[in-house]
Amino acid sequence: MNKHFHFSRFWLLLKVDFLKGQRATLMTVAVILGIMTIGTVVEPLLDDNKIIHAENFAYGLFIGGFILSSQAFSSLSNSLKGFQYLTLPASTFEKLLSMWLLTCIGWMVVYTLAYWVCSPLINLTAQLSSSSVVIVSFNPFSGFVILALKFYFVLQGIFLVGAVHLKGYVLPKTLFALVLYGILGMLIFYLFLGDMMNSEVEQALADINFSIPTLDLLRIVLEWIFWWFFAPLCWIITFLGLKEKEV
Amino acid sequence: MIEIERLSFGYKKKPLLFEHLDISMPSGNIYGLLGKNGAGKSTLLKLITGLLFPKQGKLQVVGFQPKDRRPQFLQEVYLATEEFYLPPMKIAQFVQLYSPFYPRFSHAAFQGYIEEFQLPLKQKLSSLSYGQKKKFLLSFGLATDCKLLILDEPTNGLDIPSKSQFRKVVTSAIHEDRSFIISTHQIRDMENLIDPIIIMDEGKVVFFQDYEQISQKLTISRQTTLPDEDILVYAAAGLGGYQVVTKNIEQTETNLSLELLFQAVVNNTTKINEIFNSL
Numbered sequence: 052m053n054k055h056f057h058f059s060r061f062w063l064l065l066k067v068d069f070l071k072g073q074r075a076t077l078m079t080v081a082v083i084l085g086i087m088t089i090g091t092v093v094e095p096l097l098d099d100n101k102i103i104h105a106e107n108f109a110y111g112l113f114i115g116g117f118i119l120s121s122q123a124f125s126s127l128s129n130s131l132k133g134f135q136y137l138t139l140p141a142s143t144f145e146k147l148l149s150m151w152l153l154t155c156i157g158w159m160v161v162y163t164l165a166y167w168v169c170s171p172l173i174n175l176t177a178q179l180s181s182s183s184v185v186i187v188s189f190n191p192f193s194g195f196v197i198l199a200l201k202f203y204f205v206l207q208g209i210f211l212v213g214a215v216h217l218k219g220y221v222l223p224k225t226l227f228a229l230v231l232y233g234i235l236g237m238l239i240f241y242l243f244l245g246d247m248m249n250s251e252v253e254q255a256l257a258d259i260n261f262s263i264p265t266l267d268l269l270r271i272v273l274e275w276i277f278w279w280f281f282a283p284l285c286w287i288i289t290f291l292g293l294k295e296k297e298v
Numbered sequence: 299m300i301e302i303e304r305l306s307f308g309y310k311k312k313p314l315l316f317e318h319l320d321i322s323m324p325s326g327n328i329y330g331l332l333g334k335n336g337a338g339k340s341t342l343l344k345l346i347t348g349l350l351f352p353k354q355g356k357l358q359v360v361g362f363q364p365k366d367r368r369p370q371f372l373q374e375v376y377l378a379t380e381e382f383y384l385p386p387m388k389i390a391q392f393v394q395l396y397s398p399f400y401p402r403f404s405h406a407a408f409q410g411y412i413e414e415f416q417l418p419l420k421q422k423l424s425s426l427s428y429g430q431k432k433k434f435l436l437s438f439g440l441a442t443d444c445k446l447l448i449l450d451e452p453t454n455g456l457d458i459p460s461k462s463q464f465r466k467v468v469t470s471a472i473h474e475d476r477s478f479i480i481s482t483h484q485i486r487d488m489e490n491l492i493d494p495i496i497i498m499d500e501g502k503v504v505f506f507q508d509y510e511q512i513s514q515k516l517t518i519s520r521q522t523t524l525p526d527e528d529i530l531v532y533a534a535a536g537l538g539g540y541q542v543v544t545k546n547i548e549q550t551e552t553n554l555s556l557e558l559l560f561q562a563v564v565n566n567t568t569k570i571n572e573i574f575n576s577l
Contacts, residue, residue, distance in 0.1 A: 054368050063398050070395065071385070131383040134349050140372035140399040294367075298349045 055144045064141040068149045069157075072119070076158065079119055080165045083111040088169070091177035102177050104189035108166050109199035116158045116203055120210035121222040123150040124293070128218045133298040143294045147211075151286065155207045159200055163191050205278065208285025215292035299325040299446060299477050300346060305355035307345060315341055315501040318355070325445065326474040330492025331481040332560055337498040339481045343448050346479075347377045360445045373400055376439040380451035384431055386424040389417065393438070400442035407471070411437035414463055429455045436464065440471040447471075447478045453487040461487050485556040495556070497563045505563040507574060509554065515573050516562075517546040518555050531569050532562035545573050 087107055126132035136146075170189040177184045190196065213225030300323040308314035315338050323329060333339045344350040345357060348364030348371070357364060362371035385392065389412070397403040412419060415433040423431065432455055439447050453461050468491065472478060480492055495512070497505035507515075516531065522539040524530060532543040543562040546552065563570050 054370065057369070060369060060399070063395075067395055070387075129383070131379075131381055134344075134347075134377065134379065135383060137349060137367065138347055138372055138375070138377055139396075140369045142369050143367065145369075295351075297351060298344070 055142050056148075057145075060141055061145045061149065064139070064145050065149045065152065067139075068153055072122075072153055075122060076119060076153075076161060079115040080162060083115045083162075084165060084169045084173075087111060088173050088176050091173050092180040100181065100183055101185045101187065102173070103187045104166075104170055104173070105187070105193055105195040105199070108163075108189060108196060111166065112159070112162055112199055112203050113206075115162060116154070116207055117210050117225075118222055119158055120154040120207050121214050121225060123154050123211055124214040125221075127215065127296060127298075128221075130298050133296075137296060137298060143290060147286065147290050147293055150214075151211065154211070155204060158207075159203060163196075163200070167191050201278075205282045208282045208289070211289040212285050212292070215289050215296070299323050299360060301356065301358045303356040305345070305357055306353045307341065307350065308353060314353070317501070319501070319503065321496075321503055321506070323477065323479075325477045326472070327494060328468065328472055328478045328480060328492050330485075330488050330495045330556075331479055331498065332483075332485060332495065332556070333498035334564065338501045339498055340450065342498070343377065343450060343479065343481060346446075347375055347448060348372075349377075373442075374445040375448070376400075376442050376444045376446070377448045378432075378435045378439045378450065378452065380454060382431070382435060384423040384426075384434070386422055388422055389419050389434060392423060396438070397441075400444060402443040404441050404443055407443075408437055408441035411440055411467055414467055415460065429457060429460060432456060433460060433464075436467070440467060443476070445476055447476070449478065449480045449482075451482050451484070452480060453482065453484045465491050485560060489554070489556050492556075495559070497560060499564055499567070504567045505570060505574075511574070512554060512559065513546070513552050514549070515546055516559070517544050517548075517550060517552045518542070518558050519544070519552065531566050531573070532558065534558065534561065 090107075091102060124136075126136040139146075141149075167189060174186050174188070177186060209229065210222070210225055213221050213228065217224045217228075300321065302319055302321040305316055305319040306314055307316045307319075319342075331339050331342070341350065345352055346359055346364060348367045351365045360371060360374045362368055362374075364371065364375075387395075393405070393408065397405070397408075412434075415430075415437060417426070417430055417434055417437070423434065426434065432452065436449065436452060439449070453464055456464060464487075468478065468480075480488060482488055494506060494508040496503060519542060520536070520539055521542050524533055524540055525542060525544050529545040529547060530542060531545065533540045534542075541555070541558055543558050
């Protein structure tokens with residue numbers, strides 16, 4: 052039997068994690084779609100008498116998904132639940148994979164399906180509340196929806212990191228850490244690279260043709276890092292945190 | 299079964315609790331782990347189950363390093379703690395979900411324990427009483443047939459008939475490839491059940507002997523006057539005399555009182571060591 056992954060053992064773990072998390076997932080879906088259905092009564096008044104499903108879908112996807120991901124390893128915040136979770140005979144890799152499948156792929160599939168099923172109801176509510184409302188219907192395969200799903204796929208990893216490394220109030224703490232790191236990053240950028248953008252250096256850079264192709268290249272590299280490296284990096288940090296967890 | 303060599307461990311920002319700890323525990327025994335509060339019993343159990351990691355030294359349990367928490371290791375070690383969480387599901391559902399993680403789980407044995415403890419299969423675990431939950435955890439742990447079953451204060455919260463049932467099921471479930479470690483303060487519940495006896499004090503194993511050795515070396519008796527100091531290990535004043543632990547110089551058989559033995563070890567460790575280290 053493989054020490055890191057064995058399918059039948061993983062399947063058992065997935066069943067356990069699914070049963071433990073199904074109520075929270077269903078409640079999250081219900082609350083988000085409920086808010087959206089009720090929200091359609093007021094939304095046309097606020098937004099040019101228009102309902103753009105893809106945008107609403109994206110809000111719900113991120114908010115619900117990040118809440119669920121922050122709860123992924125909630126057992127670890129409680130020492131009684133924590134020792135049971137850590138001594139359950141499954142590998143750290145299987146435990147991570149199971150949670151990732153449920154909170155990332157699982158959430159994307161369940162939420163997209165639920166939204167697709169509920170969108171006619173949302174449309175009906177909107178039409179009943181305002182006959183002149185314009186509805187941009189929901190297409191799960193539209194470019195915007197696919198892009199939102201791709202962003203969720205990448206960014207969700209941050210909340211898995213928070214779920215393993217932080218104890219209690221994971222979502223606010225993760226968001227706070229993100230803001231803090233964001234400010235820190237900007238500060239470092241300003242302190243070290245800000246000077247480079249000053250007149251003399253700027254002039255020098257202009258002279259050596261630090262121009263649009265160079266900036267484009269930088270953007271492409273950063274985008275490539277974001278799409279291909281960011282999520283795996285988060286998964287590795289989550290894995291290491293889970294492996295080194297003590298109760 | 300368990301090999302601990304020169305193990306050191308301490309909690310963050312605190313002095314080391316264990317320093318160069320050495321213990322060897324072969325299989326086939328019901329070990330009794332005794333000690334005062336803060337002696338390090340629970341920490342040792344957590345180290346053995348891989349919930350805490352040693353700072354230094356070697357720790358091997360059923361052929362694995364607990365720190366790695368490999369599934370094959372976790373299948374062989376079951377920890378039933380004093381305080382625990384059980385999910386809000388029925389016993390049958392819990393067993394259906396969790397038993398497949400343990401390859402040698404015996405449903406027949408589990409059924410037997412459940413009947414012995416008269417636990418309601420169809421009731422939700424969360425609605426059971428503390429004692430019933432404890433009996434359920436014990437039944438599940440025993441039925442896993444894991445090589446090492448660790449029970450932390452197993453008789454706390456059990457009524458008098460349940461304590462007898464506990465002794466009965468534990469005795470019936472032990473075999474030569476299996477070991478139990480019972481950590482407890484309820485030492486009267488453990489008499490004639492645990493053997494060998496391990497006593498910890500301030501992060502050290504101050505006593506590790508089996509019944510045979512203890513009865514060869516010590517005598518526990520009731521006396522009206524205190525015996526000679528050179529053979530006296532510990533005395534507790536009682537009604538009309540003393541309960542004394544003395545060196546067994548006449549090789550007489552004795553009825554072991556764990557409570558007195560524990561007091562003797564903790565209060566006169568030096569003399570106990572002298573007696574047990576002498577040929």
